[in-house]
Amino acid sequence: MTKIDLCSMALLKLGEQPIETLDSDTPSAKLGKTLVDFVIDNLLSAHPWNFACGIRELVKNQDGVFEIPSDILRIVKVHGKVSKNKIIADGNKISVLAISRVDVESFPSYFVSLVTTKLAMEFCMPLLSDQTVFRTMVALYETELQTTKFIDSTMNSGTGIESFSLIDARF
Numbered sequence: 001m002t003k004i005d006l007c008s009m010a011l012l013k014l015g016e017q018p019i020e021t022l023d024s025d026t027p028s029a030k031l032g033k034t035l036v037d038f039v040i041d042n043l044l045s046a047h048p049w050n051f052a053c054g055i056r057e058l059v060k061n062q063d064g065v066f067e068i069p070s071d072i073l074r075i076v077k078v079h080g081k082v083s084k085n086k087i088i089a090d091g092n093k094i095s096v097l098a099i100s101r102v103d104v105e106s107f108p109s110y111f112v113s114l115v116t117t118k119l120a121m122e123f124c125m126p127l128l129s130d131q132t133v134f135r136t137m138v139a140l141y142e143t144e145l146q147t148t149k150f151i152d153s154t155m156n157s158g159t160g161i162e163s164f165s166l167i168d169a170r171f
Contacts, residue, residue: 001104001105001107001112002104002105003022003032003036003037003040003104004019004020004021004022004032006036006040006104006112006115006116006119007019007022007028007029007031007032007036007119009112009116009119010032010116010117010118010119010120010123011028011120011123011127013116013117013120013137014120014123014124014127014128014133014137016028016123016127019032022036027126027127028123028127031122031123031126031127032119032123035119035122035123036119039115039118039119039122040104040115041073041101043111043114043115043118044073044099044101044102045073045074045099047149047152048076048097048099049099049111049152050152050153050155051102051106051107051108051111051152051155052073052099052100052101052102053076053097053098053099053100054097054098054100055095055096055097055098056069056072056095056096056097056098056100057093057094057095058087058093058094058095058096059092059093060092060093065086065087065088066080066086066087066088066089066094067085067086068082068085068086068087071100071101072096072098072099072100072101073098073099073100073101074098074099075087075096075097075098076096076097076098076099077096077097078094078096078097079094080094108152108155110147110148110151110152111148111152113144113148114141114144114145114148117137117140117141117144118141120137121134121137121138121140121141124137
């Protein structure tokens with residue numbers, strides 16, 4: 001899967017022709033080149049997806065601050081204060097739960113579908129100027145977003161409750 005594939009699938013959802021490159025001079029390619037990274041980053045940062053979320057270790061730089069790496073889109077949890085692209089915290093090393101950029105090739109299929117639907121929604125008005133198709137794409141996107149969040153939430157098997165005093169006392 002590539003960014004060109006994502007844009008082409010979005011265009012197909014609108015009944016348009018797929019593109020072969022993001023660098024061509026067609027309106028579809030120009031839209032794809034302009035929007036694909038923005039849409040992907042937006043969707044990734046909007047929810048703590050299991051495939052994009054993880055623990056990251058940060059170390060203070062020579063200025064004595066924790067600088068947030070550019071591949072981190074959002075800090076989900078940290079013991080400290082986030083200020084712009086820095087974290088203010090005690091110590092020389094911290095762990096953060098963060099959402100990071102993920103290579104398109106690593107997207108699970110349920111997320112690929114969500115990205116293509118969101119791109120189709122974004123492409124709709126500039127390419128087609130059709131309010132009916134746009135409203136259809138919005139409704140499809142909202143439904144797909146809920147489904148995608150549900151699928152992602154069930155991907156985490158969890159550890160269960162292995163040892164908990166109240167449960168142990170009951171049995």
